[in-house]
Amino acid sequence: MKPVKIGLLGLGTVGGGTVNVLRRNASEISRRAGRDIQILRAAARGKCTCDTTGIPLTEDGFEVVNDPDVDIVVELIGGEEPAKQLILTALANGKHVVTANKALIAKHGNEIFAKASEMGLMVAFEPAVAGGIPIIKALREGLTGNKIEWVAGIINGTCNFILTEMRDKGREFADVLAEAQAKGYAEADPTFDVEGIDAAHKLTILASIAFGIPLQFDKVYIEGISGITRIDVAYAEELGYRIKLLGLARRTEQGVELRVHPTMIPHRRLIANVDGVMNAVLVKGDAVGPTLYYGAGAGAEPTASAVVADIVDVVRTLTSDPENRVPHLAFQPQHITDIPILSIDDVKTAYYLRLSAEDKPGVLANVTRILADHSISIEAILQKEPDSGDNFVPIIMLTHITLERELKAAVSAIEALPTINKPVKLIRLETLG
Secondary structure (H helix, E strand, C coil): CCCEEEEEECCCHHHHHHHHHHHHCHHHHHHHHCCCEEEEEEECCCCCCCCCCCCCEECCHHHHHCCCCCCEEEECCCCCCCHHHHHHHHHHCCCEEEECCHHHHHHHHHHHHHHHHHHCCCEECHHHCCCCCCHHHHHHHHCCCCCEEEEEEECCHHHHHHHHHHHHHCCCHHHHHHHHHHCCCCCCCCHHHHCCHHHHHHHHHHHHHHHCCCCCHHHCEECCCCCCCHHHHHHHHHCCEEEEEEEEEEECCCCEEEEEEEEEEECCCHHHHCCCCEEEEEEEECCCEEEEEEEECCCHHHHHHHHHHHHHHHHHCCCCCHHHCCCCCCCCHHHCCCCCECCHHHCEEEEEEEEEEECCCCHHHHHHHHHHHCCCCEEEEEECCCCCCCCEEEEEEEECCEEHHHHHHHHHHHHCCCCEEEEEEEEEECCCC
8 A cells, every 4th residue: 555645844843753753663653554654745944853864845835735745734833824724725635634733723723623524634633732642532532431521631831840840949930930941841932831821722622522612712711820929839738739720621500611720739639749841631521530641741752742643543544434533523513512611700619818917806807707798618727927027917718619700709808908918819729529
């Protein structure tokens, strides 16, 4: 059987890793795919990160997607444009696509998958979420017999590295961020990572596959970690919790929660012990219960591992009936359901509150009265010693599960008290039980 010809778009970190893995493991990959896989040509701008001997290169990606001899286009350039137009052109030309582009799938995947279905083609995107962890395949195929109840993930290695260093070494956010940038874990402009946007792209994709809903990035509640202080990290540890940037998608009777924010997790949970730049995704199915997927969420060869796996999947299905392939978003397109996405104000969870209160009688009673007026019950209170000469003391509270709208109203009332100094710090808390 003749080899399958690959056209690569992008030879940066992941593209270079993909070339290396395809060449190094060519024999093993061929045995699994049932056919040889060859890189026919590649498009790249700037310096390549791999040996490109024998691979014709161009700076114009459209030369690759318009090449009639290319069977599968592998898009690894990132960003929305020209990646979107390149993929749509490849599909219009009858070529299957593999992509690692999380932002593109999260924001334009509905359009791209509709075009692929129209053409009877596949768009594979395992490397778009959590690097080398095969979480999409697990959700879409391994857990297909389950009704997925919720998905919770540490899906940004940069944030996880920063929070781990803050916890282990008592360092401040800005200090650790500078180190992350120096080590190449964070970009010169770290907004995409530290403000939760990258994690929200990935959560959008996971939620769509888990619940059979359209991709809806614009409805994700997003809050980053730039406001987390070493004091909050230390208090969380003292209370038996760890702070992680968590992407959480949960099915409820009212709709689907889609949220990314710093979250306190009990330290006994396995996912709370995922440290450094590693990723992990916890999935709760009604039949299987909780399952945890852990591994490298980025990097040249971990992500290339997922790229190559997708290429092999496409090769295996090149001759199969399009109607009988695994659907892009796990559910057959006609059964994708537009379940309501809940506003963050309609979410119910527990909370960590840190107040700076004047050290005199009656202050705590006023705070607890306000919470009671909003039907918020307290699980634990921790009062710390004031700094020398300071008349304000830190008070830490953990609440039971409550409606976010009520919690915000209570916090506004507490902040209006003349005996409360500075804004109240709020961090959501999930037991993931």
